[in-house]
Amino acid sequence: MDAITTLLQNYDVPAAFWMTVKLTVLSAIGALVLGTVVAVCRVSPVGVLRGFGTAYVTLVRNTPLTLIVFFCAFGLLNTLNLSLASAGSPTEVIDNNFRYGVVALSVYHASFVAEALRSGINTVPQGQAEAARAIGLGFGASLREVILPQAFRGAVAPLGNTLIALTKNTTVVATIGVAELAYLMRGMIEFNPSLLYAIFLLVAACFVLLTLPTGLLFTALSRRLVVQR
Amino acid sequence: MTPTQKILGVAAATGLALAMGACARAENAVPEGGAGGDAGSGGPVTIGIKFDQPGLGQQVGSDFKGFDVEVARYVAKELGYTDVTFKEAPSAQRETLLQSGQVKMIFATYSITDDRKQKVSFGGPYFVAGQDLLVKADDTAITGPDSLNGKKLCSVTGSTSAKKVKDQFASSVQLQEYDTYSKCVEALNSGRIDAVTTDDVILAGFAAQPQYQGKLKVVGQTFSTEKYGVGLAKGDTATCEKVNAAITKMVDDGSWQKALDDTVGAADFKPDTSTNPPKPEPCS
Numbered sequence: 457m458d459a460i461t462t463l464l465q466n467y468d469v470p471a472a473f474w475m476t477v478k479l480t481v482l483s484a485i486g487a488l489v490l491g492t493v494v495a496v497c498r499v500s501p502v503g504v505l506r507g508f509g510t511a512y513v514t515l516v517r518n519t520p521l522t523l524i525v526f527f528c529a530f531g532l533l534n535t536l537n538l539s540l541a542s543a544g545s546p547t548e549v550i551d552n553n554f555r556y557g558v559v560a561l562s563v564y565h566a567s568f569v570a571e572a573l574r575s576g577i578n579t580v581p582q583g584q585a586e587a588a589r590a591i592g593l594g595f596g597a598s599l600r601e602v603i604l605p606q607a608f609r610g611a612v613a614p615l616g617n618t619l620i621a622l623t624k625n626t627t628v629v630a631t632i633g634v635a636e637l638a639y640l641m642r643g644m645i646e647f648n649p650s651l652l653y654a655i656f657l658l659v660a661a662c663f664v665l666l667t668l669p670t671g672l673l674f675t676a677l678s679r680r681l682v683v684q685r
Numbered sequence: 686m687t688p689t690q691k692i693l694g695v696a697a698a699t700g701l702a703l704a705m706g707a708c709a710r711a712e713n714a715v716p717e718g719g720a721g722g723d724a725g726s727g728g729p730v731t732i733g734i735k736f737d738q739p740g741l742g743q744q745v746g747s748d749f750k751g752f753d754v755e756v757a758r759y760v761a762k763e764l765g766y767t768d769v770t771f772k773e774a775p776s777a778q779r780e781t782l783l784q785s786g787q788v789k790m791i792f793a794t795y796s797i798t799d800d801r802k803q804k805v806s807f808g809g810p811y812f813v814a815g816q817d818l819l820v821k822a823d824d825t826a827i828t829g830p831d832s833l834n835g836k837k838l839c840s841v842t843g844s845t846s847a848k849k850v851k852d853q854f855a856s857s858v859q860l861q862e863y864d865t866y867s868k869c870v871e872a873l874n875s876g877r878i879d880a881v882t883t884d885d886v887i888l889a890g891f892a893a894q895p896q897y898q899g900k901l902k903v904v905g906q907t908f909s910t911e912k913y914g915v916g917l918a919k920g921d922t923a924t925c926e927k928v929n930a931a932i933t934k935m936v937d938d939g940s941w942q943k944a945l946d947d948t949v950g951a952a953d954f955k956p957d958t959s960t961n962p963p964k965p966e967p968c969s
Contacts, residue, residue, distance in 0.1 A: 529863075530868070530871065530872070530875075533877065534871075534872050534875045534877040535875060546857065546859065547859070548837075548859060549837055549859040549860065549861045549878075550859070550860075553861070630842055630864065631842075631863065631864040631868075632863060632864075633842060633860075633861055633862030633863055639842050639862070642777075642842045643842070643844075645777050646776065646777075646844060646845075647800070647845070648800060649777075649779075649780050649800060649801060649804065650800055650803050650804055652780075652781075
């Protein structure tokens with residue numbers, strides 16, 4: 457217990473925790489938006505869009521996240537000079553790292569969100585789409601008014617799994633210097649190697665604090681929101 | 686797929702799996718009693734080094750090259766070991782490897798600090814490094830840590846070096862941290878950042894790599910002291926004495942200087958001669 461107190465006194469654990477939360481929430485929103493677009497592409501009647509959706513999921517889902525993060529930091533930022541922060545600002549480096557971290561996490565998890573949503577879309581009986589078409593709704597309207605609302609409710613559980621995976625995957629962006637929990641942990645291990653187990657325990661506890669309520673919430677939601685058929 | 690193709694595919698996959706298995710075995714090979722053998726009794730020994738530190742401890746094919754490796758080989762020979770096995774010792778695992786007896790000694794840019802002394806003992810030091818800056822070869826604006834205001838400085842996650850510069854020398858420097866120094870050096874080479882900071886000998890090792898030769902330089906203004914020691918199991922004074930004797934002999938007969946020139950000398954790197962070569966500290 458002394459060890460944990462020492463760590464909390466010497467390191468800014470709440471700041472790192474908050475950074476992990478920020479990464480998780482922003483990337484979750486990004487992944488949800490991008491993933492919905494990809495899922496809609498995958499079920500659209502237009503061949504090119506379907507091809508794009510399939511290609512996106514196949515490519516991104518099989519690429520290690522570390523590689524995507526590395527590509528964002530070195531390919532887009534360092535080599536192509538695509539800066540996401542205003543040049544010359546005193547926090548340019550930190551802003552770029554954080555924003556590219558969110559981009560990488562969003563792009564990676566969008567493929568999982570898309571597949572979760574597609575499974576949700578598959579829970580909606582074929583007759584619903586046909587009925588929507590029969591009363592005169594176009595592809596967009598029938599998706600918006602009939603299919604997607606039911607699809608989201610059917611996909612709550614897999615979306616929750618993706619969110620939990622995303623929470624833990626935020627640790628990967630420590631490699632480009634975003635000051636979140638895994639980054640803090642490396643610093644702690646370097647300067648207080650004698651407290652190794654306390655450090656692991658502390659960081660693990662932080663993640664349990666984030667993922668356990670998420671899991672419980674999504675299980676409860678998936679029960680409450682399920683479409684009774 | 687025709688049946689022939691199928692058979693070929695299976696054969697290729699099996700071959701690959703076997704080859705990978707063989708590699709894994711070779712890497713993990715720890716001879717019986719390798720780490721636990723008595724000091725000076727001859728036979729096999731396992732030594733922990735870095736595998737990814739150019740100029741100090743780097744795996745090249747099946748061989749290992751670098752200053753740490755040269756010192757390790759010399760010391761092992763002086764201690765009477767005939768069969769040296771190298772094992773990778775990443776920074777975070779060094780204490781554990783020594784405590785569990787998986788390695789007998791560690792030569793891996795292992796700075797002697799009080800916190801580490803609580804868990805392990807140190808022989809040496811065999812080199813005294815100091816924090817320094819690596820910049821582009823044509824950069825004349827950066828002459829030392831206090832000329833870094835408004836510049837971008839890179840270091841690795843979990844090291845004090847960059848934070849120290851910001852706190853003590855240049856308050857408006859921007860810090861970039863990556864998980865490895867090779868990423869820092871690549872970013873420096875591409876111009877995204879202005880300087881990399883860590884121990885001078887590590888920087889020299891990177892600058893001496895063929896792809897960076899002539900493009901990068903070490904500034905040569907050290908502003909800290911890092912004593913690289915030989916990590917030993919806690920309380921192993923018998924080995925410590927022998928290691929110190931071996932290091933002293935290595936310095937005296939000129940092999941120490943030769944090893945340094947052969948490994949990190951390619952970048953025109955000259956260590957701080959007021960502290961190098963160092964005198965080993967008494968064992969405790």
